[in-house]
Amino acid sequence: SHGHVDLTHGAGGRAMMALIHHVFRQALGNPALDAGHDGAVLPAVPGRLVIATDAHVVAPLFFPGGDIGCLAVHGTLNDVAAMGAQPLYLSASFILEEGLALADLQRIAASMGRAAREAGVPVVTGDTKVVPRGQGGGVYITTTGVGVRREGVEVDGARARPGDHILVTGPIGDHGLAILCAREALGLATPIVSDTAALHGLVADLLHAAPEVHVLRDPTRGGLSATLNEIAHQSGVGMVLQEAAIPVRPAVAAACELLGLDPLDMACEGRMVIIVAAAAAGRALQALRAHPLGREAALIGEVVADGRHFVQMQTRFGGRRLVHWLAGDPLPRIC
Amino acid sequence: SHGHVDLTHGAGGRAMMALIHHVFRQALGNPALDAGHDGAVLPAVPGRLVIATDAHVVAPLFFPGGDIGCLAVHGTLNDVAAMGAQPLYLSASFILEEGLALADLQRIAASMGRAAREAGVPVVTGDTKVVPRGQGGGVYITTTGVGVRREGVEVDGARARPGDHILVTGPIGDHGLAILCAREALGLATPIVSDTAALHGLVADLLHAAPEVHVLRDPTRGGLSATLNEIAHQSGVGMVLQEAAIPVRPAVAAACELLGLDPLDMACEGRMVIIVAAAAAGRALQALRAHPLGREAALIGEVVADGRHFVQMQTRFGGRRLVHWLAGDPLPRIC
Ligand SMILES: Nc1ncnc2c1ncn2[C@@H]1O[C@H](COP(=O)(O)OP(=O)(O)OP(=O)(O)O)[C@@H](O)[C@H]1O
Ligand SMILES: Nc1ncnc2c1ncn2[C@@H]1O[C@H](COP(=O)(O)OP(=O)(O)OP(=O)(O)O)[C@@H](O)[C@H]1O
Ligand SMILES: [Mg+2]
Ligand SMILES: [Mg+2]
Ligand SMILES: [Mg+2]
Ligand SMILES: [Mg+2]
Ligand SMILES: [Mg+2]
Ligand SMILES: [Mg+2]
Known part of the structure; x- marks a missing residue:
């Protein structure tokens, strides 16, 4: 021993x-x-x-x-x-x-x-x-x-409202792909590195610049697709994302393509999703981009009225598709 | 599935x-x-x-x-x-x-x-x-x-002082023995039942009656012997226990004898050790015994000055032995 x-x-x-x-x-x-x-x-x-x-x-x-x-x-x-x-x-x-x-x-x-x-x-x-x-x-x-x-902060998964903007603080999927590629069985050599990071400093800067933020959530297991579907249900709204606006690193996109996975389903461990009134979105984005962990922050879509609570994606080719909430891709021990 | x-x-x-x-x-x-x-x-x-x-x-x-x-x-x-x-x-x-x-x-x-x-x-x-x-x-x-x-409560493992009394809220070793006997490999049929219970109500009553309690600790893994040795080290004192005063249920004593174990080393999950100034010990014991989870509370020994921090036991036969702090009896998954 x-x-x-x-x-x-x-x-x-x-x-x-x-x-x-x-x-x-x-x-x-x-x-x-x-x-x-x-x-x-x-x-x-x-x-x-x-x-x-x-x-x-x-x-x-x-x-x-x-x-x-x-x-x-x-x-x-x-x-x-x-x-x-x-x-x-x-x-x-x-x-x-x-x-x-x-x-x-x-x-x-x-x-x-x-x-x-x-x-x-x-x-x-x-x-x-x-x-x-x-x-x-x-x-x-x-x-x-x-x-x-502190008093005045009222972020809540049920506070997304039609017209709100949806932001993400950086590229998605790096953590999930880094873990998958690190598993010996796959034998994949990629430059993908987990995004794992502590975001409370970034969030403090954000709330300082835009205290009226409606929703904050970290897209961990289930990725962006699970997180947005969850919020859509809790808030009773729909969402429309712009595929071209969602930041995905080329290596992550390539590995996903190879493995038949969607980057939207992949866990992040250093990213935050932010839903904020359109009027404050510019201020929020600026505050995020001024922080080392938010430099690649992006506006990725909008909250819409939708009784079915669908999360939809405007594709690069002008079509629309549903962003499904997977029953649960069995990726054990991802985090 | x-x-x-x-x-x-x-x-x-x-x-x-x-x-x-x-x-x-x-x-x-x-x-x-x-x-x-x-x-x-x-x-x-x-x-x-x-x-x-x-x-x-x-x-x-x-x-x-x-x-x-x-x-x-x-x-x-x-x-x-x-x-x-x-x-x-x-x-x-x-x-x-x-x-x-x-x-x-x-x-x-x-x-x-x-x-x-x-x-x-x-x-x-x-x-x-x-x-x-x-x-x-x-x-x-x-x-x-x-x-x-609340303000005024100052229990701390380093506050045991020579002359303090040592109390326990009930019989010891039931949890550890109940788990051991429940393991199929042993095939022992005993009436031993775990003492698992929530003690915060009992402790609230105790602190109401005797707010000046010096030390509280639940004798879980390692049992009473580990707990008392730990406190003796943290407080820089010795202890003398009275074997005859330590409550042990007959079934627990019998099973321990059979298995070659010492009840003092066995985990409890519904007992508290209390160290309190002698002047307040009577009040403390009375408060404990008035609560359903402390009916069998007992005064089991005394804190003494001892630079070696020994925990000693006055045996039933008038001798003295050291109560050792085991390196760690490997009883996996006991709690
Ligand atoms: N076993 C459980 N019992 C009770 N509530 C649970 C349990 N597991 C999760 N929850 C609750 O379900 C909600 C979602 O939990 P979940 O773990 O998915 O969130 P998360 O921690 O943000 O995500 P992740 O664990 O992927 O980082 C939370 O409100 C959490 O308190
Ligand atoms: N992995 C760890 N890292 C840091 N501190 C630890 C770790 N494990 C235990 N400790 C600390 O060591 C002390 C003793 O922990 P221990 O778990 O033995 O106490 P306990 O919870 O009272 O006993 P039990 O776990 O048997 O119920 C505590 O102060 C605890 O915070
Ligand atoms: Mg989360
Ligand atoms: Mg989490
Ligand atoms: Mg969780
Ligand atoms: Mg404890
Ligand atoms: Mg404990
Ligand atoms: Mg513990």
């Missing part, structure tokens, strides 16, 4: 304490975490509380552009940001599989710590379980984010 | 939405969860924030006295309570293994919903991932609890 996770690392005794000290606190440490209590005690939060949680089960654990560690930080920060809130704290629970190389765990924890520091959001409490070989996937990480939403 | 979890249930599309609606919202529903946003928006919290998280990976999923669903609620509520806080909200992330019977998932979600309602703490946001067969354990659930701690 030397150099690998074994069952004692999850048994609540000294071996677990040593792992927490030497791997996790080393990488993630901060006063709340280091206190070693049953949880974290933190200052009072001045405003409405926002809570978001995501399990991360991505395979492979390391992929072009990131790894499960930084992804687990970014994914949850982005859900807090998509609620129009400022993330303040993260918790992290780890399900380790017996046999995981400690060196891999260390790399993952370091990446998590780096992502949390860059985001300015500490991991204040955690948990470690070990499951026997064959009952896990190396490591699964659930993060929960707690944030604060 | 009919009647079983398949990979589409985790793919972000309509199949996942249907599962969330028909299984999870059905069982756990409340306005914040039903809103279906990226997370939950909640009212401002008046006081210091407390956050605790635990992954739950128990096997079998159903055991005498409970299941992974109610355990995932109780376990995290108890960590919030052990911080001296009132739990307000829970999040829940599910890692489902392909092939899990939907009927089992429904039972688990129902049990979770029941536990959350009984506790008065809603599950306000969630997440669902599906991993391929052979990469999970049926279902793993991470819950995160958010609570509020």
